[in-house]
Amino acid sequence: MELRDFLRLLRRLWWVPAALLLMGSIAGWVLAPATPYKSMFRAVVVMPGDTEDPGSSERPELMILDDLLPLVRSRAFAERTIEAIPAGNRDALTVPEVQAALDQSRYGRVATVTGSGSDPAEVAAIVSAAAVVFPDAVNTYLVAPGGEPASVQVLDPPSPPERSFTRRNLVVGAAAFAAGMAGLWIVWLVGARRLRATTDARSI
Numbered sequence: 001m002e003l004r005d006f007l008r009l010l011r012r013l014w015w016v017p018a019a020l021l022l023m024g025s026i027a028g029w030v031l032a033p034a035t036p037y038k039s040m041f042r043a044v045v046v047m048p049g050d051t052e053d054p055g056s057s058e059r060p061e062l063m064i065l066d067d068l069l070p071l072v073r074s075r076a077f078a079e080r081t082i083e084a085i086p087a088g089n090r091d092a093l094t095v096p097e098v099q100a101a102l103d104q105s106r107y108g109r110v111a112t113v114t115g116s117g118s119d120p121a122e123v124a125a126i127v128s129a130a131a132v133v134f135p136d137a138v139n140t141y142l143v144a145p146g147g148e149p150a151s152v153q154v155l156d157p158p159s160p161p162e163r164s165f166t167r168r169n170l171v172v173g174a175a176a177f178a179a180g181m182a183g184l185w186i187v188w189l190v191g192a193r194r195l196r197a198t199t200d201a202r203s204i
Contacts, residue, residue, distance in 0.1 A: 010184075012104040017183025024179025028172035035168050037161035039127040039141075043111050044136060046151040047143070067142055068111050073106035077137050084129035093122060101126050110155065120161035127158040141146045 010017075045065060071077055078099035082090055101123065103114045113134060115127035135152035143150055 004190055005195070009194075010187050013187045013190065016186055017180050020183035020186075021176050021180040023151050025172055025176040027179075028175030029168075032168045032171040033176075034118065035163045035165055035167040036118060037123045038114060039123050039159050039161045040112055040114040040156075041127060041154060041158045042070045042156040043108075043113070043131075043132075043152055043154045045111050046111050046137060047107055064200055065106060065111075065202055067108065068091040068106055068138070069104045070136075071137060071141055072113055073099065074141075075099055076141065077130075077133070078102065080133040080137055081126060081129045084150050085125050086131045089121070091127070098126055119138045124158065127161075131159040175195060 045068065047065060075095060078095045081102070082093060082095055082098050085093065097117075100117045101117050103116070105112050105114075111134075113127070113130055115123050115130065117123045117126070131154060134154075138152050139149045
């Protein structure tokens with residue numbers, strides 16, 4: 001089927017790809033995971049014995065910095081965090097919920113602690129409390145007893161909880177695109193069958 005024949009047919013059956021495009025958008029929005037609220041704070045963590053020599057292959061303080069992730073995800077840190085939340089804001093929270101909400105990443109000596117969840121007020125309370133207990137938790141669990149304490153300074157205070165719809169929009173866009181292309185393929189298939197039927201009728 002030639003392109004002009006396809007475009008002519010598409011003008012008559014435009015509703016097919018349009019309907020599938022709409023259905024794909026709705027399906028993508030329903031099936032895409034809900035977008036959580038997120039808040040974060042950043043802190044610089046300088047451990048005892050840090051040589052500040054990037055070329056050194058023996059830097060035990062970096063091994064300790066690598067332990068920041070399991071520390072933030074631990075039950076012990078969640079317990080400290082929930083104890084630091086004001087009583088009026090922690091009634092509905094449990095230690096496992098706080099533990100599941102917290103995550104951490106680092107770049108060099110800068111640690112980024114993130115909290116996520118469906119309730120912005122709870123997320124704000126969790127991250128604010130985590131920022132309060134983070135310095136003491138680092139020294140309690142990651143520095144050897146009697147050792148020189150780590151220097152932990154908050155660079156960026158807890159941010160307001162926000163949602164990012166980028167990932168969900170990509171899922172919706174991909175579903176809509178796939179459904180729209182399926183609609184165009186259906187129109188082409190209808191046109192090809194009609195053309196074949198016309199050709200067969202002429203050959204009789």
